[in-house]
Amino acid sequence: MFAEFAAAHAPGMAILEDCARLVRQLGEPELAAQSGLPETTIRAFVAAHKQLQPFAELATGIPVDILILVSRWSKKVQPDLIPALLEAVRGVSHSEAEDHLRAAAREFGKPRPPRGTVGVAKRPDFWGRRRVTFHLTDAEFAQVRAESQPFIDAARAKDESLTYGQALDVWFKRQLLSPARAGKPTYKPVLLLPVDSSLIWDRGSLVTADGARVNPQELLDAQLDDTGWALQTALDADGVAQVVTVAAIQNTRFSSGVHRMIAALETLVCAWPGCHHVAAECQAHHIEAVRNGGMTAWDNLTPLCAVHNGMNDDIPERVKNGRIIRGNGGYPGLQRRPGDPVRYSANDLLTSGWRGLTYDHYARAH
Numbered sequence: 371m372f373a374e375f376a377a378a379h380a381p382g383m384a385i386l387e388d389c390a391r392l393v394r395q396l397g398e399p400e401l402a403a404q405s406g407l408p409e410t411t412i413r414a415f416v417a418a419h420k421q422l423q424p425f426a427e428l429a430t431g432i433p434v435d436i437l438i439l440v441s442r443w444s445k446k447v448q449p450d451l452i453p454a455l456l457e458a459v460r461g462v463s464h465s466e467a468e469d470h471l472r473a474a475a476r477e478f479g480k481p482r483p484p485r486g487t488v489g490v491a492k493r494p495d496f497w498g499r500r501r502v503t504f505h506l507t508d509a510e511f512a513q514v515r516a517e518s519q520p521f522i523d524a525a526r527a528k529d530e531s532l533t534y535g536q537a538l539d540v541w542f543k544r545q546l547l548s549p550a551r552a553g554k555p556t557y558k559p560v561l562l563l564p565v566d567s568s569l570i571w572d573r574g575s576l577v578t579a580d581g582a583r584v585n586p587q588e589l590l591d592a593q594l595d596d597t598g599w600a601l602q603t604a605l606d607a608d609g610v611a612q613v614v615t616v617a618a619i620q621n622t623r624f625s626s627g628v629h630r631m632i633a634a635l636e637t638l639v640c641a642w643p644g645c646h647h648v649a650a651e652c653q654a655h656h657i658e659a660v661r662n663g664g665m666t667a668w669d670n671l672t673p674l675c676a677v678h679n680g681m682n683d684d685i686p687e688r689v690k691n692g693r694i695i696r697g698n699g700g701y702p703g704l705q706r707r708p709g710d711p712v713r714y715s716a717n718d719l720l721t722s723g724w725r726g727l728t729y730d731h732y733a734r735a736h
């Protein structure tokens with residue numbers, strides 16, 4: 371039964387064509403009544419058909435749900451770029467398709483994000499509440515998460531049935547509705563220093579072979595004392611980005627969490643393709659399992675969310691979901707079976723951490 375259902379959805383373009391033809395013959399309401407499909411679905415099918423019909427040949431073989439996604443994203447690019455979008459989603463899962471489309475639309479279309487606006491529902495719901503929606507950037511949400519975490523932890527410790535979202539709801543309302551709120555935003559900066567590998571840290575100052583000198587005191591004077599870390603990265607002899615040194619911008623000794631921090635800052639996002647959990651919500655996953663001799667060193671760690679950490683095949687010979695390994699340029703990615711190509715997260719955070727910045731720096735410098 372399920373196999374038939376899945377097979378029936380595979381020839382997506384043929385379904386869209388059929389739907390458009392039937393709407394012309396019968397009209398939307400009649401087709402909805404006859405087929406049992408909601409009118410909103412039928413409208414989405416017709417819109418997708420109109421947009422993708424000129425590229426029907428390229429769309430052949432792509433499932434209907436992914437064609438609908440392409441149609442939605444194609445509004446953000448010039449029509450002559452639609453073939454590139456179709457190419458981007460061929461053979462990928464639904465959750466990955468959206469990442470690929472976002473990346474392709476950003477690369478080709480360069481859409482500017484719309485000005486932020488708060489959406490307020492026109493009517494209250496059954497309980498007299500209105501739905502209010504707005505967008506936060508990743509950085510803004512990271513700040514919200516950091517500030518709300520102590521409250522959320524305490525609330526959930528008191529009431530175990532409380533979900534994260536429910537606790538966040540309580541926190542948000544307090545922030546918005548309580549008259550006086552103390553508290554400044556807190557940051558934990560990391561200074562990324564992609565530099566020549568001949569640089570060495572010497573007695574707390576950064577000295578170069580040609581005599582240039584960077585005094586961390588300058589950094590401390592900028593009131594960064596006790597706040598974060600300085601991370602020196604460089605390409606090794608094989609041209610792969612590496613961490614050369616990490617120095618805490620504080621007076622305490624390096625914490626044991628340093629390697630986890632380096633791993634989190636490397637990719638900033640769960641390394642599993644199609645996942646959007648930011649590194650702060652992830653666990654430090656051992657690429658080579660500890661029981662197989664894997665070390666707790668940054669190059670053997672990568673952020674994975676709890677779900678994907680659980681899915682990773684820790685025993686390489688026992689193939690089930692695939693496992694995270696280091697591939698091109700040292701980036702962590704998913705290998706389905708031994709020998710298969712490595713697939714990477716298409717979330718652009720992946721290349722926004724120190725590894726991507728180091729490559730950018732070298733590409734510009736040389």
Ligand SMILES: [Zn+2]
Binds near residue numbers: 642674676
């Ligand atoms: Zn994940």
